[in-house]
Amino acid sequence: MTQQNVVESNPKSGINLTIPVKVSVSKPPPAPGSCITISRKTLLEINGNKINSWVDSMRASSPTHHKSAPLSADLTSWMVQHPSALDMFEQIISASKGKQIVMFLDYDGTLSPIVEDPDQAFMSDAMRATVRMLARYFPTAIVSGRCRDKVYSFVRLAELYYAGSHGMDIKGPSKGSKYKKGGQAVLFQAASEFLPMIDEVYKALQDATKSIEGVRMENNKFCASVHFRSVDEKKWGELAQQVRSVLKEYPKLLLTQGRKVFEIRPTIKWDKGKALEFLLESLGYANCTDVFPVYIGDDRTDEDAFKVLRERDQGFGILVSKIPKDTHASYSLQEPSEVMVFLRRLVEWKKLTLRRQFRIRRQIEEIKASLRN
Numbered sequence: 257m258t259q260q261n262v263v264e265s266n267p268k269s270g271i272n273l274t275i276p277v278k279v280s281v282s283k284p285p286p287a288p289g290s291c292i293t294i295s296r297k298t299l300l301e302i303n304g305n306k307i308n309s310w311v312d313s314m315r316a317s318s319p320t321h322h323k324s325a326p327l328s329a330d331l332t333s334w335m336v337q338h339p340s341a342l343d344m345f346e347q348i349i350s351a352s353k354g355k356q357i358v359m360f361l362d363y364d365g366t367l368s369p370i371v372e373d374p375d376q377a378f379m380s381d382a383m384r385a386t387v388r389m390l391a392r393y394f395p396t397a398i399v400s401g402r403c404r405d406k407v408y409s410f411v412r413l414a415e416l417y418y419a420g421s422h423g424m425d426i427k428g429p430s431k432g433s434k435y436k437k438g439g440q441a442v443l444f445q446a447a448s449e450f451l452p453m454i455d456e457v458y459k460a461l462q463d464a465t466k467s468i469e470g471v472r473m474e475n476n477k478f479c480a481s482v483h484f485r486s487v488d489e490k491k492w493g494e495l496a497q498q499v500r501s502v503l504k505e506y507p508k509l510l511l512t513q514g515r516k517v518f519e520i521r522p523t524i525k526w527d528k529g530k531a532l533e534f535l536l537e538s539l540g541y542a543n544c545t546d547v548f549p550v551y552i553g554d555d556r557t558d559e560d561a562f563k564v565l566r567e568r569d570q571g572f573g574i575l576v577s578k579i580p581k582d583t584h585a586s587y588s589l590q591e592p593s594e595v596m597v598f599l600r601r602l603v604e605w606k607k608l609t610l611r612r613q614f615r616i617r618r619q620i621e622e623i624k625a626s627l628r629n
């Protein structure tokens with residue numbers, strides 16, 4: 257038996273809710289830790305049983321939930337389809353031959369380990385030094401669900417591109433990057449008109465959930481996040497009810513579920529995949545065939561970017577996960593420490609390549625000079 261998400265439809269209302277159930281198939285299970293989009297219609301439908309389904313999906317998004325432990329056979333077959341990017345390093349490099357590698361990095365769960373308190377999700381100095389080196393050799397962007405200022409306060413590298421609020425708020429390097437197109441900082445906000453509404457819903461949600469112990473709210477500028485990592489599971493139903501009652505008043509907002517977090521954001525067609533395409537365009541690679549984007553992320557929202565890479569048939573996605581997940585990524589890494597090793601290997605490979613190219617150029621110059629004499 258394994259766990260899968262199935263869509264439960266209500267024929268009368270046409271409402272769909274994605275819920276995790278136990279089924280006996282050999283396909284890799286959906287990830288605990290994956291997120292589920294609960295449609296607006298579904299939210300309105302929630303009552304008695306439906307709230308239970310919602311709580312089930314909250315449980316499924318918990319990677320540490322005991323019922324969600326993957327079978328080792330599932331993991332092995334998943335790893336065949338999504339091999340370690342470290343094991344496949346040489347193949348990855350050879351696929352990028354003659355192309356400009358552009359790096360896209362998610363933050364939480366990719367550059368920093370998942371921790372209880374979102375305000376304490378610090379990146380190690382070693383990881384920061386690695387990303388700094390990476391940005392010296394490749395255009396590099398951080399693409400996060402957090403608001404741009406917050407993720408910048410963790411990463412603190414001015415030479416990077418930042419796409420905050422799930423890509424809805426993009427800014428180019430403020431200094432120190434040779435990849436700054438035309439010397440100008442790119443600035444793009446996909447949903448500015450939603451700012452007052454997000455502030456309002458944030459306050460309403462804060463108010464509605466304040467009596468539930470352990471709830472942590474985060475205002476991610478274009479997205480309000482309700483964390484339930486520290487909420488007793490017995491209170492999840494009550495939390496779902498409260499969130500639902502607030503959202504009834506906001507038909508222009510959409511609710512998605514991340515890693516023990518509800519994320520409330522505008523219903524616009526913009527996501528991390530669109531942000532990736534926007535950044536490639538800003539860097540001058542819109543219609544290029546000689547670009548090789550690499551996107552590393554751990555969350556369901558990163559799937560939009562993995563999917564774009566598959567559709568463009570360019571570069572590849574790497575999913576950070578210790579457990580099997582349905583993914584559009586080609587490769588996997590287990591945790592942030594492996595991400596760091598992978599990034600360091602990229603830097604080392606690039607340094608060696610540049611040194612080799614320099615030596616060859618010098619030899620050619622020497623031969624030319626000797627032929628002139």
Ligand SMILES: O=P(O)(O)OC[C@H]1O[C@H](O[C@H]2O[C@H](CO)[C@@H](O)[C@H](O)[C@H]2O)[C@H](O)[C@@H](O)[C@@H]1O
Nearest residue numbers: 363364370371372374377400401402485515517
């Ligand atoms: O796109 P990301 O950079 O991965 O951001 C997604 C969300 O990450 C953060 O929440 C997650 O990490 C927290 C710290 O480890 C953890 O406590 C929480 O349970 C996770 O959901 C961040 O706090 C959210 O705002 C981001 O949307």
